[in-house]
Amino acid sequence: MPTDAETAAFETGTKFGALYHQFAGTPVSPESAPSLETAIEESIENQPYAREVHVDIHSDRLAADADDHGYVELTGEYMEVTVVVDYEGVEATAEMSMVDGYPLMELVAVDDE
Amino acid sequence: MPTDAETAAFETGTKFGALYHQFAGTPVSPESAPSLETAIEESIENQPYAREVHVDIHSDRLAADADDHGYVELTGEYMEVTVVVDYEGVEATAEMSMVDGYPLMELVAVDDE
Amino acid sequence: MPTDAETAAFETGTKFGALYHQFAGTPVSPESAPSLETAIEESIENQPYAREVHVDIHSDRLAADADDHGYVELTGEYMEVTVVVDYEGVEATAEMSMVDGYPLMELVAVDDE
Amino acid sequence: MPTDAETAAFETGTKFGALYHQFAGTPVSPESAPSLETAIEESIENQPYAREVHVDIHSDRLAADADDHGYVELTGEYMEVTVVVDYEGVEATAEMSMVDGYPLMELVAVDDE
Numbered sequence: 001m002p003t004d005a006e007t008a009a010f011e012t013g014t015k016f017g018a019l020y021h022q023f024a025g026t027p028v029s030p031e032s033a034p035s036l037e038t039a040i041e042e043s044i045e046n047q048p049y050a051r052e053v054h055v056d057i058h059s060d061r062l063a064a065d066a067d068d069h070g071y072v073e074l075t076g077e078y079m080e081v082t083v084v085v086d087y088e089g090v091e092a093t094a095e096m097s098m099v100d101g102y103p104l105m106e107l108v109a110v111d112d113e
Numbered sequence: 114m115p116t117d118a119e120t121a122a123f124e125t126g127t128k129f130g131a132l133y134h135q136f137a138g139t140p141v142s143p144e145s146a147p148s149l150e151t152a153i154e155e156s157i158e159n160q161p162y163a164r165e166v167h168v169d170i171h172s173d174r175l176a177a178d179a180d181d182h183g184y185v186e187l188t189g190e191y192m193e194v195t196v197v198v199d200y201e202g203v204e205a206t207a208e209m210s211m212v213d214g215y216p217l218m219e220l221v222a223v224d225d226e
Numbered sequence: 227m228p229t230d231a232e233t234a235a236f237e238t239g240t241k242f243g244a245l246y247h248q249f250a251g252t253p254v255s256p257e258s259a260p261s262l263e264t265a266i267e268e269s270i271e272n273q274p275y276a277r278e279v280h281v282d283i284h285s286d287r288l289a290a291d292a293d294d295h296g297y298v299e300l301t302g303e304y305m306e307v308t309v310v311v312d313y314e315g316v317e318a319t320a321e322m323s324m325v326d327g328y329p330l331m332e333l334v335a336v337d338d339e
Numbered sequence: 340m341p342t343d344a345e346t347a348a349f350e351t352g353t354k355f356g357a358l359y360h361q362f363a364g365t366p367v368s369p370e371s372a373p374s375l376e377t378a379i380e381e382s383i384e385n386q387p388y389a390r391e392v393h394v395d396i397h398s399d400r401l402a403a404d405a406d407d408h409g410y411v412e413l414t415g416e417y418m419e420v421t422v423v424v425d426y427e428g429v430e431a432t433a434e435m436s437m438v439d440g441y442p443l444m445e446l447v448a449v450d451d452e
Binding site for chain 4: 002003005006007009010011012013014015016017018019020021022092094105107108109110
C-alpha cells in the first residue's frame, strides 16, 4: 500500500495535470489574465485534498507575444503555478515554472509532521 | 466565395465550439461558478470578431448534483450561453440551452442591415 | 431566421472550434501523430451534420521542435485541418492552415446546389 | 527534498490529471472508441517517465447512453485507466475506475525494489 506521503504527492500531481491540460489553449490577453487566474485557482481548489492553488499569469510576456492579435493561447511559458495538497495531515507542494525554456512541473516538498 | 453573413455565422460557430470544448470538464461549485463565468466570457471575447459572450452557470443545478463532493465537472447541462459576433457589419447570434435533455447550440439570428 | 446556408456555416464553425480546443495541448510526437490524427477525425465526425474531417499533423515540424523531450503539445502550427458539413443539403467547407505565422480557421465554400 | 518514491507518485498523478482533463469532453461513439483509446495511450506515453498507459473505453455503456445522438462526451464513467510510471527505478501505478457512481483516481502501488 502506498504511504500517506506518496498519496499526497500523487494527489498534488493530479491537480497539476488537471490544471494544465484543462486550461492550456485558453485565449488570454493582458486584460483577461486576472479573471483567468482567479477561475483556475478556484476551480482546482474544488478538487479533493486541494488546500491552495496559486496561479500567476505573466502579463508582460503575453503582451510581448500578443501584439498582432491581442491575445495568445495559454501555455506553460506564460504562467507560474503552485499547488498545495493536504492528505491525511501530509502537506505536499508542487510548482511549475520555466526551466531551460520549457515549463517544468516539480514536486518540491512533502511534509508529514 | 462565402458571403459575409455566412462567414459571420461560421465565426459564431468557432467561438461556440471553442468555448464548450475548452471549458467542459472544469471542476465547478456554486462558490466558484461566478469566477468561471467571468473567465469564460473574457477569454472568448478575446477572439477575432467576438462582440459579446454571456455565460450563465446554473448554481442551483450544480448544488443539486454536487452534494457528495461539493463540485461537478462543467457540461452543457449546467450553463446557458449567448455569443454575438460582428463580421464586416453583419451581426450573428448563437445560443446554447437544454433541449430535450441535451445541450443544443443553435444559430438564432444573422442580421446584416 | 437564419438560412440553411448560414446554419451550415455555423455548424462548420462549431466543429472547428471543438476540434481545436478539445485537442490543443495534447502531447504528440512523430510516432504518435498518426493515432492522434485518426482519433481527432473519428471523434469530430460523430458530431451532428459532420460529413468529413481530415487532419494532417506535420511530423517534420514536430520532429524539429521536439528534439529535447521527444514531443510537443499540439497547437495549430503543427496541423492542417479540413471540415466538411452537410446541413439540409447545403455543403460547407472550412480549413485551417498557417497564415503569416498564425493558424487561421477559414470558411472556404458554401455550396447549396 | 521529496524521495524518489514520492516523486514517482507525483509523476503518476500528473499523467492522470493530464489524461483526464485533456480528453474529457471528446465526442465518442462505440465505433470511434478504439481509435480514441489508442490515441490517449500513445499521447500520454510521450510524457516523461511514463512507462505504460492503458485505456479501456466501455463501448457498452456508450451505446446505452448514446442512443439519440449516436455519441456521448467522454467522462470518467465511460473508461478505466491504468498509468505506470518509472522514476529513477521506482515504479508507481495508478488506476481510475467507478466507485459509488463517481470516477476515482487512485494510487495503488509504489514499488522501489
